[in-house]
Amino acid sequence: MRVYNFSAGPAMLPLAALEQARAELTDWQGSGMSVMEVSHRGKAFVACAAETEALLRELLGVPSNYKVLFLQGGATTQFSAIPWNLSAAGASINVLHTGQWSAKAIKAARQQDLTVDVIADEAATGYSTTPAADGFRVDPTAAYLHYTPNETIGGVEFGYVPESGDVPLVADMSSTILSRPIDVSKFGLIYAGAQKNMGPSGLCVVIVRDDLVGRARPGTPGPLDYAAMAESDSMLNTPPTFGVYLLGLILAWVKESGGLTAMGERNRAKAELLYRAIDTSEYYRNPVALDSRSWMNVPFIGARPELDKTFVSEAAEAGLTNLAGHRSVGGMRASIYNAMPIEGVQALIDFMTDFARRNA
Amino acid sequence: MRVYNFSAGPAMLPLAALEQARAELTDWQGSGMSVMEVSHRGKAFVACAAETEALLRELLGVPSNYKVLFLQGGATTQFSAIPWNLSAAGASINVLHTGQWSAKAIKAARQQDLTVDVIADEAATGYSTTPAADGFRVDPTAAYLHYTPNETIGGVEFGYVPESGDVPLVADMSSTILSRPIDVSKFGLIYAGAQKNMGPSGLCVVIVRDDLVGRARPGTPGPLDYAAMAESDSMLNTPPTFGVYLLGLILAWVKESGGLTAMGERNRAKAELLYRAIDTSEYYRNPVALDSRSWMNVPFIGARPELDKTFVSEAAEAGLTNLAGHRSVGGMRASIYNAMPIEGVQALIDFMTDFARRNA
Numbered sequence: 001m002r003v004y005n006f007s008a009g010p011a012m013l014p015l016a017a018l019e020q021a022r023a024e025l026t027d028w029q030g031s032g033m034s035v036m037e038v039s040h041r042g043k044a045f046v047a048c049a050a051e052t053e054a055l056l057r058e059l060l061g062v063p064s065n066y067k068v069l070f071l072q073g074g075a076t077t078q079f080s081a082i083p084w085n086l087s088a089a090g091a092s093i094n095v096l097h098t099g100q101w102s103a104k105a106i107k108a109a110r111q112q113d114l115t116v117d118v119i120a121d122e123a124a125t126g127y128s129t130t131p132a133a134d135g136f137r138v139d140p141t142a143a144y145l146h147y148t149p150n151e152t153i154g155g156v157e158f159g160y161v162p163e164s165g166d167v168p169l170v171a172d173m174s175s176t177i178l179s180r181p182i183d184v185s186k187f188g189l190i191y192a193g194a195q196k197n198m199g200p201s202g203l204c205v206v207i208v209r210d211d212l213v214g215r216a217r218p219g220t221p222g223p224l225d226y227a228a229m230a231e232s233d234s235m236l237n238t239p240p241t242f243g244v245y246l247l248g249l250i251l252a253w254v255k256e257s258g259g260l261t262a263m264g265e266r267n268r269a270k271a272e273l274l275y276r277a278i279d280t281s282e283y284y285r286n287p288v289a290l291d292s293r294s295w296m297n298v299p300f301i302g303a304r305p306e307l308d309k310t311f312v313s314e315a316a317e318a319g320l321t322n323l324a325g326h327r328s329v330g331g332m333r334a335s336i337y338n339a340m341p342i343e344g345v346q347a348l349i350d351f352m353t354d355f356a357r358r359n360a
Numbered sequence: 361m362r363v364y365n366f367s368a369g370p371a372m373l374p375l376a377a378l379e380q381a382r383a384e385l386t387d388w389q390g391s392g393m394s395v396m397e398v399s400h401r402g403k404a405f406v407a408c409a410a411e412t413e414a415l416l417r418e419l420l421g422v423p424s425n426y427k428v429l430f431l432q433g434g435a436t437t438q439f440s441a442i443p444w445n446l447s448a449a450g451a452s453i454n455v456l457h458t459g460q461w462s463a464k465a466i467k468a469a470r471q472q473d474l475t476v477d478v479i480a481d482e483a484a485t486g487y488s489t490t491p492a493a494d495g496f497r498v499d500p501t502a503a504y505l506h507y508t509p510n511e512t513i514g515g516v517e518f519g520y521v522p523e524s525g526d527v528p529l530v531a532d533m534s535s536t537i538l539s540r541p542i543d544v545s546k547f548g549l550i551y552a553g554a555q556k557n558m559g560p561s562g563l564c565v566v567i568v569r570d571d572l573v574g575r576a577r578p579g580t581p582g583p584l585d586y587a588a589m590a591e592s593d594s595m596l597n598t599p600p601t602f603g604v605y606l607l608g609l610i611l612a613w614v615k616e617s618g619g620l621t622a623m624g625e626r627n628r629a630k631a632e633l634l635y636r637a638i639d640t641s642e643y644y645r646n647p648v649a650l651d652s653r654s655w656m657n658v659p660f661i662g663a664r665p666e667l668d669k670t671f672v673s674e675a676a677e678a679g680l681t682n683l684a685g686h687r688s689v690g691g692m693r694a695s696i697y698n699a700m701p702i703e704g705v706q707a708l709i710d711f712m713t714d715f716a717r718r719n720a
Contacts, residue, residue: 003392007399010601018386018394025382026375032363032679034378036560036606039367039682072432072562073583076597080581111579195598200396202432202562202600219471221440223433237436238555240562241370242602246396319392322399 004344007322008152008297008335009175010195015339016256017249035245040238045245049233052248056205059251059260060177062184067213069206069226070234070244075101075174075193078204079108081224082170082189085208085216087143089113094142096162097121098130099151100328101172109146117142127151130158130292144168144188150176150294152196153326155286155333157294161186168212175296177205178254179338180264188212194243196296197338199250203243254338263338270336270345271295277349283356301331307359308332314355320348364704367682368512368657368695369535370555375699376616377609395605400598409599412608416565419611419620420537422544427573429566429586430594430604435461435534435553438564439468441584442530442549445568445576447503449473454502456522457481458490459511460688461532469506477502487511490518490652504528504548510536510654512556513686515646515693517654521546528572535656537565538614539698540624548572554603556656557698559610563603614698623698630696630705631655637709643716661691667719668692674715680708 005012028035029044038045053068062068071078087093092115095106099122109116117139120131138145145164150157152175161183162169168188177192184190189208195201206226214227222228222236229236254263275293278284284300286293302308308331312324325331336345365372388395389404398405413428422428431438447453452475455466459482469476477499480491498505505524510517512535521543522529528548537552544550549568555561566586574587582588582596589596614623635653638644644660646653662668668691672684685691696705 001390001392002386005393005397007393007397007402010397010400010598012397013394015386018396022382022385025385026378027361030361031681032361033365033367033681034373036378037365037367037370037372040370040561041687042367042682072434072600073437073581074432074597077433077581077583080579108581111581113579193598200600200602201400201598202603219440219473221433221437221468221471223437237434238370238553238561240432240560240600240603242560243562243600321391321393322402327401 003319003321004340004347005321006334006336006340006348008326008333009193010201011335011337012339013199014250014253016253017246020249021246036242038241040235040241045241048248049239049244052244052251055248055251055255059254060182060184060207062207065210066184067208067210067226067230069208069229070239071204071206071229072202072223072240074201074204075172075191076104076108077224078191078206079105080112081220082146082191083109083112083114084220084224085226086168086170086189086212087114089217091115091143092117092139092141094119094138094145094167096131096136096145096147097123098148098156099127099154101151101153102148105146105148105172125289127154127156128287128292129289130156133160133163138164138167140165140167142167144170146170146172148172150296152297152335153329155288155294155297155299156292157296159291168209178260178263179267179296181260194247196335199246200243202240203247266342267295267336267338270340270342271298273342274298274334274336274345274349277352281352281356283360284352296337297333297335299325299329299331299333304359305330311355315348315351318351320344320351363679363681364700364707365681366694366696366700366708368686368693369553370561371695371697372699373559374610374613376613377606380609381606396602398601400595400601405601408608409593409604412604412611415608415611415615419614420542420544420567422567425570426544427568427570427586427590429568429589430599431564431566431589432562432583432600434561434564435532435551436464436468437584438551438566439465440472441580442506442551443469443472443474444580444584445586446528446530446549446572447474449577451475451503452477452499452501454479454498454505454527456491456496456505456507457483458508458516459487459514461511461513462508465506465508465532485649487514487516488647488652489649490516493520493523498524498527500525500527502527504530506530506532508532510656512657512695513689515648515654515657515659516652517656519651528569535697538620538623539627539656541620554607556695559606560603562600563607626702627655627696627698630700630702631658633702634658634694634696634705634709637712641712641716643720644712656697657693657695659685659689659691659693664719665690671715675708675711678711680704680711
């Protein structure tokens, strides 16, 4: 029995990928070994990692002047690694501040020898908005502009890619990567923890333009130095092999499902269905500005907050799990990443309707 | 069909653990979700991580004044994290240099603001020895003494725990942890990548004495700051959940197998059997000093090096895989971690005997 799992991450994964992993968990490719048991430097795993990278490049349309790195430590470790790699000591960076994840990126950057200029801050709306596309000015001398395309806690998402001129654009795509087509060439660096749309936690993907590689500050640890990792095909040290393998299976599922165009259409349809149900309900409410609503994370509030826990537990009993809002904001939240089918969203709406009818 | 897998890491894992992981890969604990799909902050996974930690503490006898941390980035990331956490800027550390892994630890430490004093260096023997227990003098003002109990490439292992007085002793136990009982109280810090005796790559365990926690240098990234990770039960950011879960299954297997005393007896018997076969053979030779031979990694050289590749490929066909020596040294190497049964070692010896007979 599988459930519809609305967890914000680690999150629901495509069943086809999990079933393939299960089928070969003790005997991968007829080797008599699990993929977890083979040397990362052996031919079989090197080929697996290369195929995974090739498929990621194909699906995302990664230009040839970008490196794809398979790292560890999550996006949180990148909050420190990015300034080390992309900015000289004493440099300035620009940041768009849209919620709890951008706040963490700002805090980590400020621990380094760096000036962090927050050129847009959505505090006035309680971080329920994204800045207007022409609502900030990027300092042309900044080392880079950092932003968070989607805030998983606030459920706030940019409807556009910020224009940064010649300043490299850096994006934490942990919660949106692979959810729709993107133009990678607009970015200097894209990074993403795997545990939403790409696989298990413990793998972090970095896509970085060649001219930004090789500038790490002295003392940057090898596993966090993009040049050292690029030169070693992400095998300066032992990579998280099971995560890379499972990413490959998930990418194959994305491709079979029609690639990122189809994925984007599905995700748009799922989000529209859920927001329409919320907006037309008298019981539920989504707090985010219309033009900044996330396709991936949909927070909502019930008219009777004292029933939120009941909602979450009754939903779980009905096979709709992990619907509690983030512990810092409460309420409910439905995360509807790639692996969530529209049937799951419809089942949630049916439950929400019934719950509202019973409790309004 | 399973093989006897002699890979140095990632390495052979207990089949019982893999089979349990397979059985519940799409439906963990009847949740309708994979363990990879549940929130790391949910009750089920928090309990799983706590049980894993409790079992590790029980098996290793970790005193209550030590923290157990589940980190990412492997031992290689710790090569930098340890100096950041354990030494003030400009401090001195002492190091025992016994091979390629201690060399990497030394190199990473030297990239920091630190004086690295190599108080024993086995270069004169080509790193085929460990220093005599009374063959070095620890500077009592050093921030810590670092050593590598087992060198996986050279197959060199300390037969004793170095005496460091009041100077904290730091050990890279990646390739020996759980292979026999240890007295944790002798150490200031133990760290280990999981991918030999503990599970899949991508998880790194740190066991650190309380008085060494909370001294990280300013700017140390949160995921590498022992205090930040200890305060958050290793969940400052998303941990590698599947690795923590699988470590729990493997620890349960260790316990059912009789714990570390039984594991040590098994490992000693396996190593003695293999070294005896090598030493009594006229075809094979192990280059390591008798008192420094590793229980875990047994390198050996054939009398006709031009046949090494034939040995490795014929062995693989016979179900004995990953026997090539490290690319930097050539020859052969059999890694015989906890999950390798003595039957596998005997099968290797039978093959070696037959190969020597056919090719001597």
